[in-house]
Amino acid sequence: MIFTVMKGRAHKFGDGISTDHIVPGKYAHLRSNLPELAKHVMEDADPTFLSRVRPGDFLVAGKNFGLGSSREHAAVVIKMVGISAILAKSVARIFFRNAINQGLPVLICDTDMINDGDEIEVDLAAGTITNLTSGIKLTFGKIPEVMLNIMKEGGLIPYINKYGDFKL
Amino acid sequence: MGKTLSEKILSQKSGTDARAGDMVIAAVDWVFVQDTTGTLTIRQFRESKKTGLASPERTVIFVDHAVPSPNRQFSNDHHFLRQFARETGCLFFEPGSGICHQLVAEKLASPGEVIVGADSHTVTAGGLGAFATGMGSSDVAVVFALGKTWFRVPESFKISLTGRFQKFVSSKDLILHLIGTIGADGATYKALEFVGDAVSHMAISQRLTVANMAVEAGAKVGVFPSDHVTKEFLRKQGRGRNYVALHPDDDATYEQTIAIDISKLEPMVAMPHSVDNVAPVQTLAGAKIDQVFIGTCTNGRLEDIAIAAKILEGKKCHPNVRLIVAPASRKVLLDAIKAGYVEILVNAGAILVPPGCAACLGVHQGALGDNEVCLSTANRNFKGRMGNPEALIYLASPATAAASAITGEITDPRGLVK
Ligand code: SF4
Numbered sequence: 305m306i307f308t309v310m311k312g313r314a315h316k317f318g319d320g321i322s323t324d325h326i327v328p329g330k331y332a333h334l335r336s337n338l339p340e341l342a343k344h345v346m347e348d349a350d351p352t353f354l355s356r357v358r359p360g361d362f363l364v365a366g367k368n369f370g371l372g373s374s375r376e377h378a379a380v381v382i383k384m385v386g387i388s389a390i391l392a393k394s395v396a397r398i399f400f401r402n403a404i405n406q407g408l409p410v411l412i413c414d415t416d417m418i419n420d421g422d423e424i425e426v427d428l429a430a431g432t433i434t435n436l437t438s439g440i441k442l443t444f445g446k447i448p449e450v451m452l453n454i455m456k457e458g459g460l461i462p463y464i465n466k467y468g469d470f471k472l
Numbered sequence: 473m474g475k476t477l478s479e480k481i482l483s484q485k486s487g488t489d490a491r492a493g494d495m496v497i498a499a500v501d502w503v504f505v506q507d508t509t510g511t512l513t514i515r516q517f518r519e520s521k522k523t524g525l526a527s528p529e530r531t532v533i534f535v536d537h538a539v540p541s542p543n544r545q546f547s548n549d550h551h552f553l554r555q556f557a558r559e560t561g562c563l564f565f566e567p568g569s570g571i572c573h574q575l576v577a578e579k580l581a582s583p584g585e586v587i588v589g590a591d592s593h594t595v596t597a598g599g600l601g602a603f604a605t606g607m608g609s610s611d612v613a614v615v616f617a618l619g620k621t622w623f624r625v626p627e628s629f630k631i632s633l634t635g636r637f638q639k640f641v642s643s644k645d646l647i648l649h650l651i652g653t654i655g656a657d658g659a660t661y662k663a664l665e666f667v668g669d670a671v672s673h674m675a676i677s678q679r680l681t682v683a684n685m686a687v688e689a690g691a692k693v694g695v696f697p698s699d700h701v702t703k704e705f706l707r708k709q710g711r712g713r714n715y716v717a718l719h720p721d722d723d724a725t726y727e728q729t730i731a732i733d734i735s736k737l738e739p740m741v742a743m744p745h746s747v748d749n750v751a752p753v754q755t756l757a758g759a760k761i762d763q764v765f766i767g768t769c770t771n772g773r774l775e776d777i778a779i780a781a782k783i784l785e786g787k788k789c790h791p792n793v794r795l796i797v798a799p800a801s802r803k804v805l806l807d808a809i810k811a812g813y814v815e816i817l818v819n820a821g822a823i824l825v826p827p828g829c830a831a832c833l834g835v836h837q838g839a840l841g842d843n844e845v846c847l848s849t850a851n852r853n854f855k856g857r858m859g860n861p862e863a864l865i866y867l868a869s870p871a872t873a874a875a876s877a878i879t880g881e882i883t884d885p886r887g888l889v890k
Binding site: 320322324325328329330332333334335336337348367368371372373374375376377379380394396397398399401402405406448450459460461464465468469470472 | 495496497508509512516519520522537538542543545546549552589590591592594608609610611613614617618620621624656657660661746833834835839852854855856857859860861
């Protein structure tokens with residue numbers, strides 16, 4: 305369950321990482337083949353990302369992460385390659401909903417305090433992020449309750465399957 | 473206390489007194505997917521325990537992003553979507569019909585409606601006074617099943633417009649200017665509400681261009697009031713009875729107000745690789761280009777093709793430039809043929825491609841080579857957007873695009889045409 309403490313390494317990106325960086329539009333023909341599509345995750349931002357990412361790692365970004373298209377595939381492939389949470393200074397609206405709907409936590413925090421390769425620990429229940437490399441502790445912005453509830457169920461479809469409707 | 477347009481529409485559709493910051497569950501009037509988001513949406517829908525569509529006659533599938541299909545994978549996806557439409561009885565638009573957002577504007581959207589699409593430029597219908605927004609596949613799948621969704625009622629920015637555009641300046645220049653001012657995340661989670669006396673002089677095509685790019689500033693919606701211009705547009709499309717007048721209250725609360733005198737605007741360009749990297753065309757004049765693309769849900773309408781034809785009439789494209797023209801819908805194509813615009817453009821050297829997204833998303837029909845430079849009338853110039861991270865994309869109006877196609881370099885249309 306995602307509310308246990310998560311530990312992993314940071315993969316750091318800059319500001320304005322768009323959905324075209326995450327899953328380039330030129331691979332739109334692979335969108336019905338998610339394992340194939342996932343092989344191109346973040347390709348236009350950092351072609352070495354896929355070879356370096358390990359299950360449990362964190363994707364760390366600057367401002368406006370995930371801007372652009374509504375393709376939920378962006379959140380899906382990030383989750384598929386094992387990223388346990390996204391940490392960013394801010395996140396674009398549609399991507400934010402998509403990630404939560406996939407049960408992928410998105411935490412808004414001051415990512416200037418995290419460097420590429422740092423060991424990070426996230427305690428969702430306690431609301432803290434610890435940079436184990438530097439020893440710095442960070443807090444993250446409050447996630448709206450409706451989204452928290454969706455995330456707890458592992459995503460929107462399981463949530464709807466459990467409750468049958470939205471519960472605000 | 474008064475309400476913004478977003479508060480009014482969401483109050484009506486949720487049956488509550490909706491105010492900025494509230495969470496509401498709103499009924500959805502139209503829900504749609506297109507061919508790059510539809511298959512995941514349908515898979516999510518099938519993972520839900522809901523068996524049928526809440527409202528097949530208000531659920532729509534558009535096949536527009538890769539048409540005609542460039543490869544077997546897309547052909548299979550198109551087939552999958554067609555099958556789903558047959559099984560469920562939802563509306564289905566075959567390749568060649570046009571871009572989803574253009575078809576929503578031409579055939580479906582009405583003022584005061586809530587529209588949700590699995591495409592970020594669903595905001596386009598805000599030009600007709602609808603609360604229209606893009607969502608991902610899970611959210612849209614749930615709207616398929618339940619006919620409703622949750623929203624946080626957005627705070628609104630009042631964009632107050634006065635004056636009239638100068639010749640060869642259009643609403644594309646206005647929205648590029650605005651995004652350049654507030655930034656690509658300047659309106660994240662907010663509504664942009666366009667009001668002021670300039671609005672009543674803006675054609676629906678111009679409003680749709682502005683609303684279309686609201687998402688490029690991070691906004692949830694870009695919404696216009698509905699007025700006599702809206703009424704006339706709907707009447708011409710045979711939907712006159714769907715008209716309702718819709719205006720924000722005078723005492724509505726706005727998070728901020730931005731006043732723009734549109735008569736002071738000049739042709740603008742967004743430079744690579746960000747939509748808010750905006751400068752006046754003049755400052756970039758002379759930059760060499762390899763391709764010009766006129767089309768998309770931003771600027772592929774009849775009025776856009778008309779201005780390009782006017783500028784290119786009797787002229788030829790520069791030998792170093794490919795000009796690709798993609799009408800936004802079948803109706804736009806037919807009207808452009810009737811008006812003689814297609815002949816003018818093709819004579820000038822344009823490559824006419826079928827109604828659809830064409831070169832916009834980099835899958836076919838004008839993908840860029842390494843180090844190539846494209847001037848496009850689209851809404852996005854992210855790295856890699858047109859199929860190649862080594863290429864550069866500039867965004868501008870159809871007038872600037874047409875003028876630049878003639879000279880082979882970025883050109884202010886005001887200097888070229890008298
Ligand atoms: S024209 Fe471009 S921006 Fe518009 S819907 Fe198609 S791909 Fe998206």
